Amino acid sequence: MFWRQKRSRSKRAMSMILLFLSLCIVSTAGLSYFITTDHLQAEVEQTNMSLLHEVNGKLLLVLKAIDSEAMQFLRSRDMRTFMEDDAADQQDTININNRIGDMLLSNDTIFSIDLYSYAKKRWSQTNPFQTPEPGPDYQWISAFERYKGFYQWIGTRKLSIDESGKIRHNVMTLIRSYPLTHGEGYRKGAVAFNVDERSIYNLIKNAIDPSLGYLFLADAEGTILSHADKSLIGTQTGELLWSKQMNERDEGQFRSKINGINRTIFYMKSPYTGWEIISVVSDSELSKPLVQVRNTLFGISIILLLLASGMAVVLNSWMFRPVNRVLSNVTKQLQAYGGYERKSEHMADDEFSSIEVSLSYILADSNRMYRQMRETQPVIKWRLVMDALIGARKNPGELLPSLAAIGFPLHAMQYIVMAAEFDGKSGIATPQDLHLYSYALCNVAEEIINTEYRGIAIEARDGMVVIVLSFDDGDGEANLLRALAVSELIKSYVEEQFKQTISIGLGRMTQDLGALQHSYHDAMSALSYKMILGGNTIISSEDIREPASGEFMRLLGMADGIVDSLRLTDSEKMTKQTDRWFGEMAGSGAAPDMIRQLVVHFMMKAAKAVGEIDPALLEEAPSHRLFDLLSQYESIHELSEYVIEQLGQYAELIEERRSNRERNDVVERMTAFIDAHYMHSDLSLNYLASEFKLSASHVSRIFKEQTERNFIDYLMDIRMRKAKELLVGTDMLIRDVSGAVGYSNVNSFVRIFKKSTGFIPGEYREREQASLREADGADDTDEADEAE
Template sequence: MEANFTEGAKLMKFTFTKKIMLIYGGLLLTVITLTFLFSYLGTVGGLRRQLTETNYALLKQFDQKMEMAFQQIEKDLLELTNDLDFAYFMGNVYKDEPERYASFYAINEKMSSFLNRNPHFSSIFVYSDKSGNILSEKTFMNKDISENKWLTEYLNMKGYFQWLPTHQIWDGATKRDVVTLIRSYPAVSAPGHRTGLLAVNMNEAVLYRMIHDIYEEGYQGLTFVIADNGDVVTHSDKSKLYSNMKELPYIERILTGEKSGSFGITLDGVKQSVFYKTSGYTGWKIVSIVPESQAYGPLIVTRNLLLAFTAVMFLIAIILIFYFSIQTFRPMDLLLGKLSGKYSHQKIGGMSAAHQSFSYLETVFDQMFLDRENLERQVRDSKPMLKWRTVMDMLVGYRTDYSMVKNHLEFTGGRLLPEWFVVVTAEVGKEGGIDPKDEILYTYALCNVAEEIINRENAGLAIDIGGGRAVILLSFAEGDEAQNHLRAAALLEQILDIMRRQIGVTVTAGVGRCYQDMKDIPLSYGESQQALRYKMMTGIHTVISIEDLQTTDSQDYLQFVQRIDRILEALKQTDPDKMDSLLSEAYQAAVRSNLSPDLIRQFSFELAVRALQTVEALGMNTDELKGKAGNLHDRIHQCENWRQAEQLVSSFMSGLASAIEERRSQRGKSDTIDNILVYIQEHYSDSALSLDQLADEFHLNPTYISKLFKDHAEGNFIDYLIETRIRASKELLKDKNIKINEISDAIGYTNSRSFMRTFKKYTGLTPTEYRERILANEQADD
C-alpha cells in the first residue's frame, strides 16, 4: 500500500505541475505572439504605405516637371506666332522672291532664337498649307518632296493643339526620335479655316532624361510613358519605341483603370510592383515598374528582423517558463516529495546562458529600431520634400543653425545667405473664382518666378504653403535693416509685375521686417502675415510692408482700442443710433487722450477691418461692400482731421449695418428662436444649460434647434451662450466687492479656471485685468 501511495504522489506531482506550467506557458506565449503580431502589422504596414507614397510622389514630380516644360513651350510658341513674318509665310503673300527669302531668313532667325531659349526642344517646323512649304531652323522644303508629310495629317485635327507620342522626323540633317507639339495657325481656328501648322519637337532622349534625373543612382526599376491608346512615348528600352503595349495585360489594366494606382505583377518569374499616374495635361500614363526586392527591400529586412526577434523571444520565453516554473512550484514539489517520502533536488545551472540570451535580444531590438529610424529618415529627407520641410522649420524657429540648413538646401539646389533675412507671405488673387488645380499651378509659378528674380543678385527660397499662398524667404549679403527691407519691396514689385503681365494673375504680398540673425526669421514671418491681412484695406495686387503699419504699442492706445468691441456689438445688433453714439464717444476720447493723428488713423483702419471680419463671420459676402467703399486705406490717410475720419468710418459702418439689416429682413423672424433666446437670457446661470435641456423644454429635436440658431441667430448655441455669460460677467466685474469665483458661479461656470480662460479668450484680458481697467477708466472720468 505504501508503494502505491508513493507512485500516486509522483503521478499527482507530475500531472499538477505540468498542467500549471502548460497553462502559464501557453498564456505567456500567446501574449508574446499577439504583441509581435501587432508590432509586425503596425511597423511593416506603416513602412509599406510610406514607400508607396514615395513612389507616387516621384511620379507626380516628373509629371509636374513635364507639364511645366510643355506648358511653357506652348506659351512661348503662341508668342512666336504673333510675328507678322509668320502671317506672310502662312498666307504665301509675297511681292517677289527677295521679299520671300528675307522673310524666310527672319523666321529662321526667330526659330533659332526660340530653340536657344528652350534647350529641351531640338527643332521646330512651320508648315504653310497655302504654299505647301515646310520651313525649319535648318532647312526649307516642300511637302511633296519632304519626308515630313505627316504634318498635313493634323491640319484638321480636333482642338487647337495636340501632343504626339514618339515618332521619327527628318530635321534637314538627320532622322530623330521626337515627341511633338502640333499647334494650329491661326492659334484659334477651326478645321477648314487654318492656313498652316507649327510643330515643336523634343528629342525622346531628353524626355526620358527628365525621368532618369528624378531617380537616385542605383535605381533598378523601369519607368516609361505611354499614350492613352498604348503607344510608347518614351522608354529605357529603345526597341519598344513606335510600338503599342496595349496587348500586355498589365498595360490594359492601366489604360482601363483609375487615373492613378498601383498593383503587383510577375514578370519573367520576378515579383514586381507597378505604380502609375495619368498626366492631367497630356493624358499620358507615367508607369514605374519596380522589383519588390528594391521597392520593399527595407521592409523585407524589417520583417525578417521581426521574425528572427520573435523566434528568439519564443526560445527565451520557453527557457524562462521552465526556469521560473521550477522556482515557483518548488515548494509544491517539496510538499509532494514529502508526501511520497522522496525528493530529488535538481540543481539548476548558472545564469550565464540567460544573460547571453537577454544580451542578444537587446542587440536585435536596438538594431530593428535603428533600421526603422534610418528608413524613416531617408523617406522624410527625400529631395521633393526636403526643401519645403527645411523652410518651414526655419519659419517656425525649429532650425536656427545656418551650417545645418546650408547643407540641406545645397542638397536640394536651394541657396541662402547666412544673414539679413526678410520673409514675405504672398497670396494669389482669387477674384472671380479659381479652380483648385489652377491655384496650385499659379502658386508654383509664383515660387519659380520669385526664386529666379531673387537669385539674380541675392539669394532666396519660395515654397507653397497651401490655399493659394506662398512664403518667400530672401537673404542679402550686405546693407542694413532699412536698405534690405527696401530691396525686398522692390523685388516684390518686379515679381508682381511679371505675374500679372506674363501669367495674368494678381498677387498680394505682405513683407515682414529685415533681421540679421536666422533665429529671428519667425518674427519676420509673423509680421508678413500680419501685413497681408491689411489687403482688405489696400486692395489686391499690392506690396504691403509691415513698416507702413502704425505701431499700436502705446498704453493709451491699447486702452482706447477696447472700445471697438462695444461698437462691433452695436453693429451686430444693427442699432445705428447706439453705434453712432459709441463711435462719436470713441473719437472724442481719442482727442481728449491726445492720441497722435497716426494712431487715430490706425484706430480707424483697425475698426474698419474688424467690422468687415464681423460681417464675414455672419456668413455675408463683403466683396460688394468693399467695392462700394473703395480703397479705405488711402481714403483714411487723406483725411485732414479726426472729424473727417469719423465721418468716413461712420458712413462705412452704417453701410455694413444696413447690409446686415437687409439680410435679416430677407431671412424672416422665428417666434421659436425668440422664445429660446429669452429662455437663455433667464437661465444662463444654470451650469447644466445645454441643447438637450432646450430640446426638453421646447419639445424639439436638438439638431433642429441647432439649425434655428444658424439660420436666425447667425451662430451656434454654445457661442451664443458663452457671449451671454461673458456680457453678464462684465457687468458683475464693475462691482469690486464681488469675488471672481462668485462671478464664475453666478454666470453658470462650475470651475473658475474655465471661466478665466474663456474670458481672456473673448476679451484679451483676465477678469482681474478687465476690472482694473474699468475702475481706472471710471476714476479718469471722475
C-alpha cells in the first residue's frame, strides 16, 4: 500500500514538472523572438569594435617598429658624432646619410628622416630640397625642445618635395629625443621619422567593406589625419562624426544621421599615439544579416519546442528514476564521511524531498570549498610568484600549472618583469592607504595586461608592485615594445584614476622561467634610477648606460673643492660647487647606489675636515648608518638639499669655534715660510721647528690648532696646487714638475698626485688642456654670434 501511494505521488509530481517545463519552453520560444534582435545587434557592434582593435593592433605594430628603428638609430656611433662632436667632418656626414638611405630603402613606410642637434645647432641635409636653415615645415624643432616627454607623434602635416615648395606630401611624424633617456635640461638633439600617410591609410583601408562604410584617422581635437579623400586631411570632422564622449571614453559608438542616412560611428583611441580610429557604418547594411539570423533562430525555436515536447513524452517513464538513484548514491557518500545525517522523516517522505535535501548538502559543501579557495588564493599567488622571483622555483613544469590552477595562466614563450612604485610615498596619509593603493594597482595591472596578453601582479613591499608579463611568441624586440606600451597604459591609468604617479622599471626579456630572478633584479635596478630621472617615468634596463671605469674616483675628486670651501666657511661658493657636483653625477649616468656611495665618502671627508678643526665637532656628524639614511631620499634633488643643509651646519660650527680663538702670529709666519720654501725637498716639521727655535711637538700642536690641519697635509696641498698649475700652464716634463714642487723621487710624486686628484699627471694635463680648448672654442662661437 505504501509503495503504491509513493508511486502515485511520484507520477503527480512528474506531471507537474512536465507541465512546468512545457510552460518554460513556450515562454522561452516566445521571448526569444523579441530579444534575439537586440542580442545580435550587440554582437554585431562588438564585432565592429573588435575590428577596430585589430586595426589598432596592426597600426601599433607598424608604428612601434618605426619607433624601434628610431631608438636603434639614436644609439649608433654616427648619431653621437652628429649630435655632440665638434669635429664632425664630411665623411661623418656621408656615413650618417648613407645609413639614413639604407633605412629608407628597407622600409617604404618611412618617407624621410630629419636630424637636428640642439647642442651644436646642426641639422641634416638628407632632403635635396631642404633650405640651408629649417623652414616652416620644421617648426617641430623649436616645439620639441621644450617638450617634457622622450618621444612625440605629430599628426599629418605637409612636406615640400620640390624647390618651389608647391608640391607637398602628407606625412605623420615620430620625434625621438637624443639621448633616449635624460634628465630635464640634458636634451642634446632630436630625430624625426616622417611616415608616408598613404602607406598608413593603405594599411587600414581594407579593414572594412566599402559597401558597408568607411574608416579614417583623427587626432584628439577631431582633425582628420588619414582618409580616402586626401582633400579632407587637416579639416575638422564636424559634429555629425564627433561626439563629446570621444574625449571622455577611450572607445565606444554612437549613432548619427549623415546625408539623410542613419549611420553608426565606432571609435577607439590608440593609447600609444592618442589618435582616434573612426569607422562609419550604415545602419541599414548593418541590420540585414541581423534580420536573417533572427528569423532563422525563431524557426529553430519552433522546431526545438516540438522536439522537446516529444522527447518529454517518450522519456517520462524512465527519466526520474536514474536521477533519483544518482542523488541517493551521493547522499550515501555524504553520510559515510559523517558530513550530514538524513532524518527519518525524510526517509519516509517522497523521493523529491530526499532529492531536495541531498542537493542542499552538495551546494553547501561547494560554497564552503569555494570560500576557502578564494580566501587562500592571494597568499598562494604571492608565494608562487615570489619563489619564482628569488629563484626558489625554476621548473616551469611545476610553476605554470600551479598558477593556472588558481586562475592565473601564463604563456610559456617569453617573460619580462616590471617593478612599479608609487612616487612620493611620504605624502600618502597612512601605511593602510599605501597598501590599498598597491592592492588596487595589482588589480589594474592584471586587468590591463590580460586584455591582450597574460600576466600576474603582486605587492612586493609597501608601495611596490611586481608584475610578470608573459608572451606566446619569441619576438623579443616586439615583446619589449609591447611591455613598454603596457607600462605606459598602467602609468596613465594610475595618474588619471588614482591621482597619484608611479615609476616603472623594466627588466630584460627572458625565455627561461628559471632566469626570471635576473629580470626581476634588472627591473629593480632600473627603478632605482628614478632618483636621477625623477618620478612618473618608465625606465628600461636596456636604456641604462654604465659609467666609465675610473668615474668614481673622478667624481670623488671633484668634491675636494667643496671641502676646501667648507674649511673657509664660504657658504655661497660651497652651495654652488655642491649643485654643480650633483649635476655632474646625474649627467654621468652613475647608478643611484654609486651616487649614494660617493655622498657617503664625501660626508666622511667633510667630517674629517671638521674633526681637524675641533674633534668635539664630530659629535654633530651623522650616525655611522649614513648609507641607510641617504636611501630614504627618492630624488637626487632631495639628496642634494640634505648635503647642502648638513654642510651649512658644519660651516656654522666652524665659524663659532674660530670666533673663540685668537690668531697666532707665529703660525702665520710659519705658513708664509712654507709658501716660500715648499720646493725644497728637505722641508719637514723638524726643519720648521729648528727655523723658529721651537720644539717639533709644539709646532705640530699650534700649527694644527690654528690652521685646522696638520703640517704634512698643508705642505702636500700647496705642492699639489703648484703641480697642477705647472702641468696645465707649461710644457715641463713630469720629472721636472716633480722637482719643481719639492719631490726628488718622481714615482712618489706620481703616486701622491693620483691619490690626490684621481689621475696620473699626464692624464690630468690632457684632460684640463682639452677642457680649456673646448672653453676657448665656445667663447669664440659666442663672440661670433654677438658680432653677427
